[in-house]
Amino acid sequence: MSPQTLAFTVVMMALVTWIPRTLPISLLAGRKLPEIATQTLSHLPVAILAALLAVQIFAPGNKLSLSVSNPYIWAAILPALIAIKTRSLFLTVITGVSCLSLLRIFVF
Amino acid sequence: MAREEATLPRPEPTPEVIARYGRQFPSRPTFITETMAKGHARRKHAHGKPFPGLTTATPMPVAIPAPVPRAQPKIIDIGVAPEANPIQIEVPIAKLPVLPPLPLLEEKREIVIVADEPKAIEVEPVTVAAPLPTPEPTEFREVIEIPEVIDIGEPTIDMGRQIDLREDYIEPEMKLAESEPLPARGPSRIFLYSAAIAHELGSLPDYHEHPSPESESLIEAPAPVQGWKSGMIRALPVAAGYLPISIAFGVLAGISNIPFFATLLMSVIVYAGSSQIIAVGLIAAGASPFTIIATTFIVNLRHLLMSASLSKRFSGWSLKDRILMTSLMTDETFALIAADSEKEAPLRAHVHSLNITAWSIWIAGSIIGFSACTAITDPKFMGLDFALSCMFIALLVGQIKTPSHRGLAALSGVSALLFVALGLGHGAVILAALVGAIALTLREREIKREMLRDALNEGGIV
Numbered sequence: 381m382s383p384q385t386l387a388f389t390v391v392m393m394a395l396v397t398w399i400p401r402t403l404p405i406s407l408l409a410g411r412k413l414p415e416i417a418t419q420t421l422s423h424l425p426v427a428i429l430a431a432l433l434a435v436q437i438f439a440p441g442n443k444l445s446l447s448v449s450n451p452y453i454w455a456a457i458l459p460a461l462i463a464i465k466t467r468s469l470f471l472t473v474i475t476g477v478s479c480l481s482l483l484r485i486f487v488f
Numbered sequence: 489m490a491r492e493e494a495t496l497p498r499p500e501p502t503p504e505v506i507a508r509y510g511r512q513f514p515s516r517p518t519f520i521t522e523t524m525a526k527g528h529a530r531r532k533h534a535h536g537k538p539f540p541g542l543t544t545a546t547p548m549p550v551a552i553p554a555p556v557p558r559a560q561p562k563i564i565d566i567g568v569a570p571e572a573n574p575i576q577i578e579v580p581i582a583k584l585p586v587l588p589p590l591p592l593l594e595e596k597r598e599i600v601i602v603a604d605e606p607k608a609i610e611v612e613p614v615t616v617a618a619p620l621p622t623p624e625p626t627e628f629r630e631v632i633e634i635p636e637v638i639d640i641g642e643p644t645i646d647m648g649r650q651i652d653l654r655e656d657y658i659e660p661e662m663k664l665a666e667s668e669p670l671p672a673r674g675p676s677r678i679f680l681y682s683a684a685i686a687h688e689l690g691s692l693p694d695y696h697e698h699p700s701p702e703s704e705s706l707i708e709a710p711a712p713v714q715g716w717k718s719g720m721i722r723a724l725p726v727a728a729g730y731l732p733i734s735i736a737f738g739v740l741a742g743i744s745n746i747p748f749f750a751t752l753l754m755s756v757i758v759y760a761g762s763s764q765i766i767a768v769g770l771i772a773a774g775a776s777p778f779t780i781i782a783t784t785f786i787v788n789l790r791h792l793l794m795s796a797s798l799s800k801r802f803s804g805w806s807l808k809d810r811i812l813m814t815s816l817m818t819d820e821t822f823a824l825i826a827a828d829s830e831k832e833a834p835l836r837a838h839v840h841s842l843n844i845t846a847w848s849i850w851i852a853g854s855i856i857g858f859s860a861c862t863a864i865t866d867p868k869f870m871g872l873d874f875a876l877s878c879m880f881i882a883l884l885v886g887q888i889k890t891p892s893h894r895g896l897a898a899l900s901g902v903s904a905l906l907f908v909a910l911g912l913g914h915g916a917v918i919l920a921a922l923v924g925a926i927a928l929t930l931r932e933r934e935i936k937r938e939m940l941r942d943a944l945n946e947g948g949i950v
Contacts, residue, residue, distance in 0.1 A: 381771060386750045389777040393767060394757035396785035400792040401814045408799035409810055419929045424797040425826040426887050427900040427924035428790060431917045432819060433880040434901030439908045442916075446905075452874065459878045463885040469725035476878030477732075 451488045455480035715837025722828070722838070723845035726820045729879040730761075730846060731853045737765055738857020744772035748858055755854040759847060760818060761876070763787040787914045793921055794822040801829040809836055816843035820876070823883040892928060900924030 381389070413421075437452045439445060446453075459476035462468070734755065741751040746768055754764050763784045770780045795814045802810055813825070821843055828834045888894055903923045907916035 381774075381777075383747060383749070385777060386747065386771070387753065389767075389771075389780050390750055390753045390758065392777070392781045393754070393763070393784040396781055397758050397760050397763065397788040397791070398815060400785075400789050401795055401817050402811045404792055404796035405799045405802065405810045405814050406807060408796055409803040409805070411799075413800070416929060416933070418800055419932065420925045421797040421800065423896055423925035423928050424793050424921055425823065426884070426893050426896050427921040427928075428793060428819070428917065429823060429880055429884045429887060430897035430900040430924065431904035431920035432790075433877065433884055434904045434920075435908060435917060436877045436880065438901075438905050442908055442913055444905060444909045452877065455874060456877065456881065459881050460885070463882040467882070467886060469879060469882045470728065472882035473725065473729055473875050473878040476874050476881070480874040 449488070451480060451483045454487075455483055715835035716841040718835075719838040719841030719843075720845045722824060723821070723842040723849075725879065725882075726824060726842075726846045727849035729820065729875045730849045732875045733761055734850045734853025735857035735860070737761070737768070738854040738859070739861045740765060740857075741768050741854070742858045742861025744768050746771060751854055751858050752851070755851045758784070759816065759850060760784075760788050760791075761850075783914070789915075790819075790918045790921070791817060791822075793918065794819075794826075798822070798826065798829065802833050804833055805836065809840075813839050813843065816847050818846070820879060820883070821846050823880075823887070827883070827886065892932070896924050896928045899927055 435442065437456050438450070440450070440452055448454075455476060458479050459472045462475045463472040466472075737755070738751060741754075750771075754767065758764055758767075766787060767780050767784055770783060791814075794817060798814070802813070805813070817825070824842060825834075825839055828838070884897060888897055900920045900923065904916050904920035907919050912919060
């Protein structure tokens with residue numbers, strides 16, 4: 381791929397990323413939406429996070445992997461408990477990263 | 489007097505009432521009982537918004553002398569009193585609330601007419617009900633009597649202004665409510681029940697906004713005293729998660745022989761983790777530009793939902809600020825901003841500095857990774873690829889505040905896996921999030937209807 385084509389591709393990538401990011405809040409804010417729509421929108425943050433997380437842990441690389449040989453499942457248990465117990469972002473991330481690297485060194 | 493009141497125009501239900509209860513809501517305001525009034529006052533306190541159309545009336549059916557419909561004051565020529573004979577005016581205004589000056593003040597000042605000599609002016613007896621600053625029933629029963637003949641001394645613009653204020657403060661519903669007899673039986677009483685129950689249930693989704701205090705510690709925003717500083721501190725965990733991922737991206741770009749300018753440009757203007765890593769893989773595999781752009785679009789389409797879900801909370805912001813905020817919105821900064829704006833939109837400086845901090849870290853990490861790609865060849869080095877997932881775990885745990893949220897998270901997660909298994913790829917997250925959010929919304933509405941029906945079947949709540 382020539383540098384010109386590459387640059388064009390990256391700029392177009394930015395454009396198709398930017399439009400979905402900015403369009404809804406530019407058009408919707410200040411409008412009175414029906415209650416069912418606002419209610420659904422208010423539930424979206426939790427739903428998006430849960431869906432993203434489920435795919436990352438149970439389907440890494442977008443391939444469903446529900447076996448015991450999936451290290452992410454094992455590595456997610458301890459950080460989940462830490463998150464529920466301490467509610468600290470830092471502790472959760474550190475625990476999870478350590479768990480996965482230890483699992484990779486010793487188990488998988 | 490009672491006949492006069494009966495001819496007063498009845499107010500139409502407000503758009504708010506129609507939106508909430510539909511057209512079948514009784515078009516005239518009616519009485520609610522003492523119990524319901526207390527409950528309403530409590531809810532009003534809890535939610536800070538009054539129930540439209542119903543008034544907090546006193547226990548019924550005590551007949552309360554209704555206020556006389558206000559008479560239009562005559563146009564008053566206000567004279568200047570000579571110093572020898574200053575005439576005092578005493579208007580019982582102590583009960584009136586202190587209000588900011590009206591914009592009309594300037595105009596009023598101009599129409600003061602200066603007469604040659606002081607004169608006594610006859611004013612028609614005006615009886616007005618005091619304003620209702622609090623829902624205490626005793627407050628609005630006090631009536632201010634203005635004496636029949638008022639000698640006006642020093643002309644003051646306050647006089648006219650106070651009359652205006654009182655007119656503004658008399659709610660038309662209140663007058664009618666006081667003159668309406670309590671419906672003994674029949675459809676109107678059922679309407680009353682249903683209205684009260686509907687209002688009770690109408691606040692059902694509100695409990696999300698009032699989570700128990702112990703469930704908030706993670707997502708609790710730092711007090712935005714210094715917006716820029718608090719935003720940077722808030723972004724630190726995201727930055728800690730971004731650094732390994734962006735380094736991994738830089739390494740991947742480096743070992744895939746992507747030129748440095750493209751790597752940097754991508755981190756600066758695309759700024760979306762997973763799609764950048766996928767794009768590097770596609771470029772290295774020699775995919776066509778169209779494939780790469782289309783994949784990026786699909787992978788990042790989920791931002792559409794995030795942006796839409798923030799639109800209501802940030803409706804007070806200018807368009808420029810909203811676009812600036814969402815231009816740098818990623819999954820992680822969205823989660824933080826959504827948590828910070830749960831009660832009200834945070835300071836602009838807080839949000840912008842949060843975004844810019846995370847963005848800078850992302851760019852810096854890509855540069856570091858690209859430079860170090862010869863040293864680190866495995867992007868899974870040290871389990872750093874797991875940092876973002878752990879961040880999602882923590883953010884999700886912080887967002888789940890009710891059992892219904894737990895169900896929502898489970899449903900969205902399971903459907904995401906189902907959609908992945910069905911081969912929907914990157915559309916799976918968007919579809920699963922929509923399925924979960926819509927399912928919970930429908931369930932909540934169903935619960936609301938069931939409770940309303942049960943309450944009506946039991947014959948009311950009073």
